[in-house]
Amino acid sequence: xxxxxxxxxxxxxxxxxxxxxxxxxxxxxKEEYQGVIAWQGDYGEFVIKDPDEVARLWGLRKCKxxxxxxxxxxxLRYYYNKRILHKTKGKRFTYxxxxxxxxxxxxxxxxxxxxxxxxxxxxxTDGVK
Numbered sequence: 114x115x116x117x118x119x120x121x122x123x124x125x126x127x128x129x130x131x132x133x134x135x136x137x138x139x140x141x142x143k144e145e146y147q148g149v150i151a152w153q154g155d156y157g158e159f160v161i162k163d164p165d166e167v168a169r170l171w172g173l174r175k176c177k178x179x180x181x182x183x184x185x186x187x188x189l190r191y192y193y194n195k196r197i198l199h200k201t202k203g204k205r206f207t208y209x210x211x212x213x214x215x216x217x218x219x220x221x222x223x224x225x226x227x228x229x230x231x232x233x234x235x236x237x238t239d240g241v242k
Contacts, residue, residue, distance in 0.1 A: 131175075133171065133185070133188050134192055134198060134210070136171060140170070141159055146170075148163065149161075149162055149163045149166045149167055150162060150163075154201075154207075155209060157209045157211070158207065158209040158210075159207070159208060160206055160207045160208075161206040161207075162206070164182035164186075165181070167185065168181050168184070168185045196211050198210045198211060
């Protein structure tokens with residue numbers, strides 16, 4: 114099933130800056146792509162059921178009509194060193210996200226904000242005593 118993603122709001126021309134790992138998360142969240150890519154096994158693990166279709170969809174999104182799985186997998190390997198995701202050993206077309214790294218890469222101030230909120234709460238309760 115070749116479902117075009119051109120109708121989705123995320124595929125507007127300005128979204129061509131999207132990172133591949135983020136695009137993969139988008140596909141994983143949409144039921145219509147369950148036959149193409151799906152969560153499986155351990156937390157964060159997913160399998161690309163139709164590599165050619167995932168590559169085609171990525172090519173559409175990036176306006177790269179000659180995209181194929183070989184090129185897409187090369188881009189995925191770039192994320193290994195950044196520890197955003199890694200290949201699951203012994204399982205074909207299976208990868209696993211390192212969600213803690215994804216959060217830190219994209220929301221580096223998240224932990225600091227949480228810490229500040231916690232300190233704020235402690236100061237308020239200390240003042241009430």
